[in-house]
Amino acid sequence: MPADTAVFLRSGKVRDLYRVDEERLLMVASDRLSAFDVVLPTAIPDKGRVLTGLTRWWLGHTEDIVPDHLLGTDPAELPPGLAERLGLDAAGLRGRMMLCRLAEPLPAELRPSRRPKGRLRTRTGRGSSAMVW
DSSP: GGGGEEEEEESSSSSEEEEEESSSEEEEEEEEEETTEEEEEETTHHHHHHHHHHHHHHHHTTTTTTTSSSSEEOOGSSOOTTEEEEEEOTGGGGGTTEEOOOOOOOOOOOOOSOSOOOOOOEEEEEEEEEEEE
């Protein structure tokens, strides 16, 4: 699939996904706000840039542990004219876009919590029990 046939795939709660070619995807983080799987009508300015920055930071800090999908974040790395063909503002992509290689998704959602949901009760040698988180 050449770049001139790139297509919009779908909108998620926060990111829009485009197929660039047979090997690459373009993910663009929006300023949409979602809560409890509902996209709310009021956007948060620059939220997409913050989310992309956090993703870049974590991927950069884990790249020596596990390979990731990120190929680039500079709009100049996109095929010429791609942003315009997809109806995107090329300048507005700066800080919001991630050019990614195709990968099999891991169907999991991780959420930070003050304490883990799972607990394991164990017996100590003296017959009392202890919580292991």
